[in-house]
Amino acid sequence: MAVQIDCSYEGDLHCSAVHGPSGSILSTDAPADNQGRAETFSPTDLVATALGTCLLTIMGIYARPRNIRIEGARALVEKEMTTAPPRRVAKLIVRLSLPATLSDKARGGLEQAARLCPVAASLHPDVAVELVFEYV
Numbered sequence: 001m002a003v004q005i006d007c008s009y010e011g012d013l014h015c016s017a018v019h020g021p022s023g024s025i026l027s028t029d030a031p032a033d034n035q036g037r038a039e040t041f042s043p044t045d046l047v048a049t050a051l052g053t054c055l056l057t058i059m060g061i062y063a064r065p066r067n068i069r070i071e072g073a074r075a076l077v078e079k080e081m082t083t084a085p086p087r088r089v090a091k092l093i094v095r096l097s098l099p100a101t102l103s104d105k106a107r108g109g110l111e112q113a114a115r116l117c118p119v120a121a122s123l124h125p126d127v128a129v130e131l132v133f134e135y136v
Helices: 043-066 104-114 117-120
Strands: 005-011 014-019 025-029 074-081 089-098 128-135
Touching: 005 025, 025 043, 043 074, 043 089, 043 104, 089 104, 104 128
Parallel strands: 089 128
Antiparallel strands: 005 014, 014 025, 074 089
């Protein structure tokens, strides 16, 4: 099933996007190092955000039917851009913080599920993705 997202250029390097199914709206701005004011997420920030939230969602999908509790899990994503043209995302480092109380079996299943993240699978192979699992 296709999802429509209606994107509009608002001027001054700002855009808005409306999520068709829900009507939710988000805004973007160009980053400060690329002529913007960095007043909100940049488009490439949304790539990093999509990866982090996808990883957490996929782990949640794995956890729910197994009664594995991962509420409070976090994904801290560090986005590195190329320094030479063409400008693009070069590397995404994701530190996934999960409850220390998880069993070894749950940890293994969650880590395997995370590696099946559709966003990660959709990224160009030149974008390095590093997953770091921390149990705190």
